[in-house]
Amino acid sequence: MSNYFSMEAFDYDDIQLVPNKCIIKSRKEADTSVKFGSRTFKIPVVPANMESVIDDDLAIWLAENGYYYVMHRFYPEKRADFIKMMHDKGLFASISVGIKDSEYDFIDYLAKEKIIPEYITIDVAHGHSDYVIKMIKYIKDKLPDTFLTAGNIATPEAVRELENAGADATKVGVGPGRACITKLKTGFGTGGWQLAALRMCSKAARKPLIADGGIRHNGDIAKSVRFGASMVMIGSLFAGHEESPGNLITIDGKRYKQYWGSASEVQKGAYRNVEGKQMLVPYRGSIKDTLREMQEDLQSSISYAGGKDLSAIRVVDYVIVKSSIFDGDK
Numbered sequence: 001m002s003n004y005f006s007m008e009a010f011d012y013d014d015i016q017l018v019p020n021k022c023i024i025k026s027r028k029e030a031d032t033s034v035k036f037g038s039r040t041f042k043i044p045v046v047p048a049n050m051e052s053v054i055d056d057d058l059a060i061w062l063a064e065n066g067y068y069y070v071m072h073r074f075y076p077e078k079r080a081d082f083i084k085m086m087h088d089k090g091l092f093a094s095i096s097v098g099i100k101d102s103e104y105d106f107i108d109y110l111a112k113e114k115i116i117p118e119y120i121t122i123d124v125a126h127g128h129s130d131y132v133i134k135m136i137k138y139i140k141d142k143l144p145d146t147f148l149t150a151g152n153i154a155t156p157e158a159v160r161e162l163e164n165a166g167a168d169a170t171k172v173g174v175g176p177g178r179a180c181i182t183k184l185k186t187g188f189g190t191g192g193w194q195l196a197a198l199r200m201c202s203k204a205a206r207k208p209l210i211a212d213g214g215i216r217h218n219g220d221i222a223k224s225v226r227f228g229a230s231m232v233m234i235g236s237l238f239a240g241h242e243e244s245p246g247n248l249i250t251i252d253g254k255r256y257k258q259y260w261g262s263a264s265e266v267q268k269g270a271y272r273n274v275e276g277k278q279m280l281v282p283y284r285g286s287i288k289d290t291l292r293e294m295q296e297d298l299q300s301s302i303s304y305a306g307g308k309d310l311s312a313i314r315v316v317d318y319v320i321v322k323s324s325i326f327d328g329d330k
């Protein structure tokens, strides 16, 4: 067996970061901003490009307020108008594409009409594929000024291949999502060892990585940064808000919102190649409060890391504390 497959598998709950001496007077001094593409965002966090997580209104609010966003690709015919609408408001446009033949026509249309989004994300379950590589090359040829993220992937080899094809960033995570059943349905993925997969991929990456899936606590954002993420994509933690597109459901007086996977029967409209499910997540009020709390928690993380910005987190020591030990304290 190669080293690669026998390497230590760990996930978010198995890791704790080791504090360094604090050098700031207040957590307010800690700078959580991150440059991604040509823009700088308030925090290294982006709501998942899923229909149950983001819609037009939320995209506008995020862009207006200094956050990165990626619109989903599930109403393909609306995407050109979406880009125009964002540009009319003076905001950046960030969309998703797939790899079907019709997507090449869409890219041709954008190039011909000069409707140029600032960001495109290629959103495919298994991104380590010749068809994704072909799409990367096509987009970079037709829309060279657009910052292109490609995913999703799980290995250093995939990072290298997609970067070499021209991707400006890659997105790591196959199967760690909350609404995901890929591991159960196929036996594959990074579910249960997403953080170790991120670490492995970051050793190969020359360009930014997005960690995608498996975030259950705000502290997992700092852990993702420690293990190489420039940006952290989050679905379930963002799906329960007032602004989230899912329906509000009340059961026994407790409020929930619907969260469904992009490869669920609900999303696909048919039970074909289903690798996702629909579920309820607790209602959490306004997303603005959650984003503010994430920023405050990250500021604390920077303080514990002994620095003034995110770069301090990237180099802290860590220990592996098996979650079974931690759970014993509960």
Ligand SMILES: NC(=O)C1=CN([C@@H]2O[C@H](COP(=O)(O)OP(=O)(O)OC[C@H]3O[C@@H](n4cnc5c(N)ncnc54)[C@H](OP(=O)(O)O)[C@@H]3O)[C@@H](O)[C@H]2O)C=CC1
Pocket (backbone or CB within 6 Å): 098, 099, 100, 123, 124, 125, 126, 152, 173, 174, 175, 176, 177, 180, 182, 213, 261, 262, 263, 273, 275
């Ligand atoms: N991050 C994750 O772990 C996962 C995310 N998802 C999300 O679900 C949505 C649907 O994704 P997806 O299933 O890629 O849908 P798509 O319909 O976009 O499929 C992508 C293309 O790749 C082909 N393909 C070949 N092998 C695979 C494979 N193993 N998995 C997926 N496609 C394959 C598909 O053909 P054909 O359909 O004929 O096979 C299709 O043409 C996306 O938003 C994706 O991000 C889904 C699963 C896992």
Ligand SMILES: Nc1nc2c(ncn2[C@@H]2O[C@H](COP(=O)(O)O)[C@@H](O)[C@H]2O)c(=O)[nH]1
Pocket (backbone or CB within 6 Å): 048, 049, 050, 152, 173, 174, 175, 176, 177, 178, 179, 180, 181, 182, 212, 213, 214, 215, 233, 234, 235, 236, 237, 260, 261, 262, 263, 264, 275, 276, 277
């Ligand atoms: N295997 C599947 N993964 C999915 C599906 N829909 C979305 N996703 C991925 O999950 C993350 C969000 O993860 P979370 O832990 O924060 O909830 C998302 O960005 C996608 O990569 C799906 O149907 N199946």
